[in-house]
Structure formats: structure tokens, C-alpha cells
Amino acid sequence: MMNRLSYILILGICLLITCSQLQAAERFPPPEFENHVLPETTVPAPHQDIYEYIDVAVLFAALCLASYLVLKKRNRRYIFALMIFSLIYFGFWRKGCVCSIGALQNVALSLFDSNYAIPIGVLLFFLLPLIFTLFFGRMFCAAVCPLGAIQDVFLLKPIPVPRWLENALRLFAYVYLAVAILFAITGSAFIICRYDPFISLFRLSGSLNMLVLGGCVLLIGVFIGRPYCRFICPYGVILRQLSRVSRQQVTITPDDCIKCRLCEDACPFGAITRPTHQWPQTDYSMNKKRLAFFIVLLPVLVLLCGWAGNALSGSASRVHVTVRLAERIYAEDAGDVKDTTDASLAFRATGKPVKELYSEADVIREKFALDGCLLGAFLGLVIGIKLIGSTIQWHREDYQADRAGCVACGRCFQYCPREHDRLKKLNEHSK
Amino acid sequence: MAENKDYINRRRFMKNSFCGTFAAGIGGIAAVLLAKASKADTVWQIDPYKCVACGNCATYCVLEESAVKCVHAYAMCGYCNICTGYLEPTATNVDTGAENELCPTGAIKRSFIEDPYYEYTIDEELCIGCGKCVKGCVAFGNGSLFLQVRHDRCLNCNECSIAAACPSGAYVRVPADKPYILKGADHS
Numbered sequence: 001m002m003n004r005l006s007y008i009l010i011l012g013i014c015l016l017i018t019c020s021q022l023q024a025a026e027r028f029p030p031p032e033f034e035n036h037v038l039p040e041t042t043v044p045a046p047h048q049d050i051y052e053y054i055d056v057a058v059l060f061a062a063l064c065l066a067s068y069l070v071l072k073k074r075n076r077r078y079i080f081a082l083m084i085f086s087l088i089y090f091g092f093w094r095k096g097c098v099c100s101i102g103a104l105q106n107v108a109l110s111l112f113d114s115n116y117a118i119p120i121g122v123l124l125f126f127l128l129p130l131i132f133t134l135f136f137g138r139m140f141c142a143a144v145c146p147l148g149a150i151q152d153v154f155l156l157k158p159i160p161v162p163r164w165l166e167n168a169l170r171l172f173a174y175v176y177l178a179v180a181i182l183f184a185i186t187g188s189a190f191i192i193c194r195y196d197p198f199i200s201l202f203r204l205s206g207s208l209n210m211l212v213l214g215g216c217v218l219l220i221g222v223f224i225g226r227p228y229c230r231f232i233c234p235y236g237v238i239l240r241q242l243s244r245v246s247r248q249q250v251t252i253t254p255d256d257c258i259k260c261r262l263c264e265d266a267c268p269f270g271a272i273t274r275p276t277h278q279w280p281q282t283d284y285s286m287n288k289k290r291l292a293f294f295i296v297l298l299p300v301l302v303l304l305c306g307w308a309g310n311a312l313s314g315s316a317s318r319v320h321v322t323v324r325l326a327e328r329i330y331a332e333d334a335g336d337v338k339d340t341t342d343a344s345l346a347f348r349a350t351g352k353p354v355k356e357l358y359s360e361a362d363v364i365r366e367k368f369a370l371d372g373c374l375l376g377a378f379l380g381l382v383i384g385i386k387l388i389g390s391t392i393q394w395h396r397e398d399y400q401a402d403r404a405g406c407v408a409c410g411r412c413f414q415y416c417p418r419e420h421d422r423l424k425k426l427n428e429h430s431k
Numbered sequence: 432m433a434e435n436k437d438y439i440n441r442r443r444f445m446k447n448s449f450c451g452t453f454a455a456g457i458g459g460i461a462a463v464l465l466a467k468a469s470k471a472d473t474v475w476q477i478d479p480y481k482c483v484a485c486g487n488c489a490t491y492c493v494l495e496e497s498a499v500k501c502v503h504a505y506a507m508c509g510y511c512n513i514c515t516g517y518l519e520p521t522a523t524n525v526d527t528g529a530e531n532e533l534c535p536t537g538a539i540k541r542s543f544i545e546d547p548y549y550e551y552t553i554d555e556e557l558c559i560g561c562g563k564c565v566k567g568c569v570a571f572g573n574g575s576l577f578l579q580v581r582h583d584r585c586l587n588c589n590e591c592s593i594a595a596a597c598p599s600g601a602y603v604r605v606p607a608d609k610p611y612i613l614k615g616a617d618h619s
Contacts (some may be wrong), residue, residue, distance in 0.1 A: 026573045028509025037545050039552065043611045046474045095586055102589045110464055122589075125463070130457050134450065192591035203586070205495045234468035245450040321600065342485040344555040346599035349483070395617035 024276075040168050052121035055094060059128055059144065062086055065141040067136040068406075071248060071320040072417070075408035076215020083152060091146030096202040100125045100140065101235040102148065102193045105184035112185040128237075133242040141229060147198050151221040152409060157239060158268030166270055167386065169231040174382045178309075178375040179310050179316075186355035186367050188320040192234060219264045225268030229407060240404040250401045250408045256416040257398035264396050264399060266415035271405035291391040298384035302377045310369055314399035317368040325362035329354060472602040475591045478578035479614050481601035484562030488578055491596040492560075498585040499560035499578050501538070501553050501595065506613040509576035510548035516568030516576045517541060517551055533563050555581070577614050580595065 062082065067077045090096065108119035131138035141148050161169075176192075183189045193199075197214040200206030210336075219228050231235050243249075252263045252272070265273045279287070317323045328344050331337045333354070347357065385406035401412065413419050439447075452488035474536035477499065484570065513525055515528050522531035527541055544550050553576075560578060571604040572585075594602035 009600075026507070026509065028511050028573055030506060030573070031548050033511050033544065033548075037548075039503075039550075041502050041504060041613060043613070044581055046587065046607050046610050047471075047583035049472050049607065065441070097586060097588050106589065107460065107464065111460070112466070114467075117467055117531070118464055119472045120468045120470055121472065123464050123468050127457065129459055134454055134457070159500060189595060193588065193590040194592070194595070202494075203493060206493045240472070242453055245446050245453060247450065263435060341484060341598065343598035346481075346483045346485075 005305050010213040013113060016275040028085075032264055052098075052119070055090075055098075056121055056124045056128070058089060059125060061137055062144045063128060063132045066139040067132060070142055070250060070408045070410060074410070074413050076414045077422045079143050079408075079410040080152075082098045083149040086144050087146050087149035087153070089146075090144075091150060091198070091202045096196070096199045097193075098122050098125055099147070099196075100129050100145070100221060101233060104238075105190045105192055108181045108184040109187065113187060127313070130242060131237065133239050135247050137246045137403070138239050138243045140408050141236065142410070143228075146275060147233070148200070148226060148407065149196055151218065151226045151228060154218045154221045155268055155375060156222050156226050159223050161224060161270055164271065167390075171386070172231055172381065173234060173237045174379060177237050178233055178379055179410065180234050182313075182316065182368070182371050182375050186317075186320060186334060186364060187420050188317075197228060201267050202404060221319060225270075226407065229271060230405075243406070244403045246403070249403055250406050252399060252412045253416045253422065254403055255422050258398060260373065260417060261399065262415045262417065264409045267401075268411070269405060269407060270405070271402045271411070272412070273402050273411065275398055276339060276393055279393060287391045287393075291388065294387040294391060296383065298381070298389065301384045302380040305380030305383070306377035310373040311380070312376075313363070313368040313372030315344075317371060320364050320368075322357070323361045326357050329357060433617075436532060441616045462478050462604070468570065470608045472587075473609050474580070474582060474587050474604060474610045475585060475594060475602055476580050476605045476610060476612055477578050478603055478612055479579070481599050482562070482565070482578055483599045484565040484578065485598050485600070486561050486563070487596045488593050489559045489561040491593040493585065493592055497560040497593075498580055498582075499586075500555050500558045501560065501562070501576055502562055503551065503553055503578045504575045504577070504615040505550075507573050508551065509573050509575075510544060510550060511572065512547050512567075513551055514540070514541075514549070514551060515571035516564040518567075520567075533567055534560060535559070535563065539564060551576075575614065579611055579613075582610050 062085070065082055066079070070080060090099065098121065098342060103122045106116075106118050106122045107126050109116050110123075127146070132139050134138075143149070157235050180190075183191050187309060189319055195210075195213075197210070198216045199214075200210040200217075201214045217228055260276060261274075264274065318327070325343050325347055329347060331342065483484055489497050492498055515533075518525065518531055519533050519534060529537060535549070536557045536559055538554045538559075540552045540554060542552070543549050561580050565576050565578055568574055591602060603612075
């Protein structure tokens with residue numbers, strides 16, 4: 001490590017000397033003043049690393065507090081207060097960067113690119129919510145994520161989304177996750193950061209398009225609970241799966257359910273599942289046939305989506321700047337286009353052989369073809385498993401919070417009559 | 432939910448094994464990445480030897496006023512009277528008249544030092560990082576004017592929007608303890 005560092009340093013110094021010698025063939029030799037002192041070039045320092053560790057500490061504390069409030073205190077008001085704090089701290093104060101959702105891309109890039117060393121703060125931002133989810137459920141979504149918080153604040157008039165539509169729309173989050181990973185590991189772009197709908201609002205600056213997009217998502221969010229979290233968030237996809245097997249889970253009430261369905265009406269995210277009743281014999285045998293069909297369909301879907309991913313990877317690779325440049329240079333050299341761009345002029349000024357650029361672009365295209373195929377297959381697998389899941393009925397006697405979909409917002413605690421009863425008894429007991 | 436906590440049924444066994452698998456997965460990722468994670472953070476910076484002064488820095492930054500500003504390596508400057516980084520190519524007079532200045536915001540201050548030398552300093556409050564002066568200076572002068580990300584302003588976004596729009600790949604991540612790439616740094 002030390003060796004490599006010193007090597008880079010020596011190389012850098014050599015480079016600087018050669019460059020300065022190039023520059024030393026100065027057109028106008030710098031004058032040597034007797035009485036005049038040359039001003040220094042100012043170099044304002046970046047923010048200290050310490051802020052990053054404070055962020056991690058606040059994240060950890062907020063996750064602990066959220067878990068306590070959701071699982072022990074069971075009070076929507078406190079959860080909401082913590083949510084507002086997170087919105088102000090992580091959103092408006094720290095300007096929404098770095099966030100756990102975006103950190104996903106840094107982790108993916110770091111796993112596949114040996115040259116990219118992920119900053120430890122970013123890594124912790126990715127890992128901490130996952131660990132908490134594995135133990136306690138989606139506590140990060142509940143009151144820590146600023147993106148979830150801003151949508152929760154704007155949720156005023158929730159209307160229910162039909163179950164089939166919700167399931168279908170959720171597929172988009174998987175596609176988004178796959179595409180984001182594809183672009184991250186090929187070093188093309190961090191699209192989660194680029195198309196973060198709320199970051200412009202947190203910073204109160206940015207391009208008009210992104211501000212309008214953020215406004216639109218919030219406007220939809222007035223009627224449909226947390227649209228970004230449910231249908232778009234790629235990190236939420238991971239949290240959902242971890243939450244399914246978490247050690248502890250959100251319960252609507254620790255008491256017995258009286259099946260009043262008030263909680264189902266209260267939940268704006270469609271995350272409360274109804275008690276199931278025995279399927280009639282005809283339904284049962286039909287579902288058995290469907291199950292068999294979907295199991296046979298699964299490998300077909302995987303292959304088909306893998307093939308589609310491979311087929312689309314060609315156009316996806318154009319997101320990478322090197323591929324785009326190579327295509328531009330090729331078009332210019334072939335005479336297909338007459339004008340030049342800043343990028344093509346800059347490339348020609350470097351004097352780098354065109355062949356080298358083409359071979360670099362080919363390597364990236366191959367990477368895209370392989371990764372596109374794999375991620376397409378992953379999407380096929382997801383669709384197949386979702387179809388298989390639709391034919392299986394889990395036995396439930398009570399109204400329950402759906403382990404995957406519940407973001408632990410705490411609204412159902414407020415509505416459950418058994419919970420009111422329980423709290424009243426607790427209060428009397430303590431008096 | 433009056434099930435015995437210790438009783439292991441098929442579903443609970445499945446759940447526990449999935450939970451263990453996920454935990455192992457997270458642990459694995461953490462171990463692999465912690466081994467190569469860097470303690471020091473990195474920040475965005477422009478490599479001035481690659482920069483082509485296209486002007487994207489002025490417009491693509493997420494900040495209302497770009498974090499990129501022009502800086503001056505004084506030791507490299509020729510202190511010319513007729514400065515191609517300061518004057519319009521079509522300037523009629525060599526003076527501080529606004530019609531003669533190349534800088535759209537008049538951010539470059541010209542002051543007389545001694546005959547025939549003039550010093551050019553940049554008022555960062557006014558500079559918008561468009562790089563017009565850089566282009567002029569590199570084309571016909573010593574190239575002592577160049578663009579740098581100013582870290583008192585930069586938000587250090589995970590994906591820098593200027594970097595994504597840079598035509599010459601001049602944006603690089605540099606270690607936070609060495610956050611600038613200054614031209615002619617070996618002179619001083």
C-alpha cells in the first residue's frame with residue numbers, strides 16, 4: 001500500500017515536472033519582481049471527515065430510537081416527531097447526500113471495480129439500515145429515511161391502490177434496481193442519484209426538470225401513500241426481503257385481534273393483510289394447476305428476460321461516456337456527421353490513437369452484454385417467483401401487518417380499538 | 432399467536448435459515464468492502480491539464496452558483512499588458528472598459544505592478560466558472576488561469592452532475608486531504 005502510494009507520488013511529481021517543462025516553454029516568461037510579492041492561490045479546505053462520522057452516529061442513534069418507538073413505545077406521534085427530525089437533519093441540513101439508497105451504487109461499484117475504494121461512511125450508511133431491518137423490520141423506512149419522511153408529511157388523502165396494480169407497479173422498483181446496478185458496476189452513471197426526485201427540494205436548487213419531478217411525486221403522494229418508497233425505491237426492494245425474515249416484527253396490537261378491520265382502512269400503504277378463509281375445492285385445484293404451470297414457466301421467463309437484457313444492453317451501453325465518444329468519433333471519421341462536439345475535439349487534442357478508444361469501448365460493451373444478461377435473468381426470476389407466490393395461500397387468522405410492505409409508520413396503532421383498550425389499562429395500572 | 436416460542440415448525444425453520452443466509456450475506460459484503468474501504472473520503476476535482484474550458488461547469492452544477500471557480504497560478508503568469516485571458520479578441524483599447532473585458536461578470540481585476548507588468552486577480556464572488564478566460568489564457572498565453580472545484584462551496588455529491596457532463600473526462604475523485612490539482616505547483 002505504502003509502496004503503491006509512493007510510486008503514485010513519484011509519478012505525479014515526474015508528471016508535474018514534465019508538464020511544467022512543457023509550460024516552461026512559456027510564451028511570456030514570468031517577470032521577476034523586486035518589490036512585488038506574488039499572491040498565493042487560495043485553497044479552501046473541504047468539509048472535515050468528522051461530519052461524516054457524525055452522520056453515521058446520528059443514523060445509528062435514529063435507527064435505535066425508531067426501533068424503540070415502533071416496537072416498545074408504539075406511539076405514532078413520537079415516530080412522526082423522529083421522522084421530522086430525520087427530514088430536517090438528513091434532508092435539509094445535510095442536503096440529502098450521502099443517503100443509504102444511493103450508497104447502494106457505491107457498494108455495487110466497489111464490489112466490481114478494484115480501483116474504487118468506497119469511503120467507510122458510505123459503506124456504513126448502506127449496512128446499518130440492512131442490519132436493523134434484519135433484526136427489527138423496516139425501521140429505516142419508518143422514521144429515518146428523509147425521502148420517506150417528506151412523502152409521509154405530504155400524505156393527506158390516501159386512496160387505496162388495488163392489490164394487483166400495486167404488485168405490478170412494484171416490479172418497476174426491481175427493474176430500477178437492476179438498471180441502477182448495471183450502470184453502477186460498469187462505471188457509467190449513478191442514476192439513483194441523478195434521478196433522485198427530492199434532492200432538488202432538499203437543496204432548493206438544481207435543474208427545473210428535477211424540481212418539477214419532485215413536485216409531481218409529492219403531488220401524487222398526497223393521494224397515494226409514499227409512491228417512491230413503494231414503487232420506485234431500489235433500496236426498499238432489498239429491505240422488503242430482509243424484513244420478511246426479521247427477528248422481530250411490527251404488530252398491530254399485542255392483544256387479540258377482534259377483526260374490526262379499522263387497521264386495514266388506516267394503512268395508506270396497503271400493507272395490512274386480511275385473515276384468510278379456506279379456499280373452495282374448485283379454487284384449490286385450479287391454483288394447483290396454475291402453480292405447476294408457473295413452475296414450468298420460471299426457467300422460460302429467466303431465459304427470455306436474460307435474452308432481452310442482453311438485447312437491450314447495446315443501447316444501454318451508450319450511457320457510458322467512452323462508448324458514446326467512440327461512436328461519435330466513428331461517425332465523424334466515417335463522414336456521417338459534419339460537425340464536431342466538445343468531447344470529440346477534446347479527444348483528438350489528446351492525440352490518443354482511435355483504435356485504443358474503440359477497443360476500450362468494446363470492452364465496456366462486452367461488460368454490458370454480460371451484466372445485462374445476468375440482470376435480465378434476475379428480473380425474470382423475480383417475475384417468476386412473484387407469479388408462483390400468487391398461487392400459494394398463507395394461512396392467517398388475524399389482520400396482520402404485511403412483513404414486507406409495512407414501513408412501520410405506526411398509523412395502525414392509533415386506530416386499533418384493542419390498542420386503545422390496552423393503553424388505557426396500562427395507564428390505570430401505572431397510576 | 433399462542434404458539435410455543437421454542438417449538439420449531441417448518442415455516443419457522445425456513446425463516447430462520449433465510450435470516451441466517453441474509454445475515455451471512457451482509458456480513459460477507461461488509462467484510463469484503465471493509466477490507467478495501469478507504470478511511471479518507473474523496474472529493475471531486477478538475478484536472479486542469481485535461482480541462483478544455485467548455486463552459487459546462489458554469490451551468491451543470493446543482494448549486495445555483497457553480498462550485499467551480501477560476502483560480503490563478505501567479506507564478507506561471509507572464510503579467511502581460513495585453514492579456515488574452517482578460518481582453519476580448521476584438522477589444523479596441525487595452526483598458527478596464529467593460530466592452531473590452533472577456534469575463535462576462537467582470538470578475539478579473541487588473542492592477543498595475545510596474546512597467547510593463549499587470550497583475551490579474553479573480554474576484555471569486557463574481558466568477559461563475561464559465562472558463563472563457565481559461566480558454567483565452569491557454570490558447571495564447573501561459574495557461575496560468577485554470578478552473579478548480581472550490582471545496583468551501585462544493586456539496587461533494589455522490590455523482591457530480593458536472594462530471595457527468597464533462598466532455599474531456601477532466602473530473603476526478605481526489606483524496607480529501609489533497610483536494611486541489613494546482614497548475615505549476617512546483618514553482619512555489
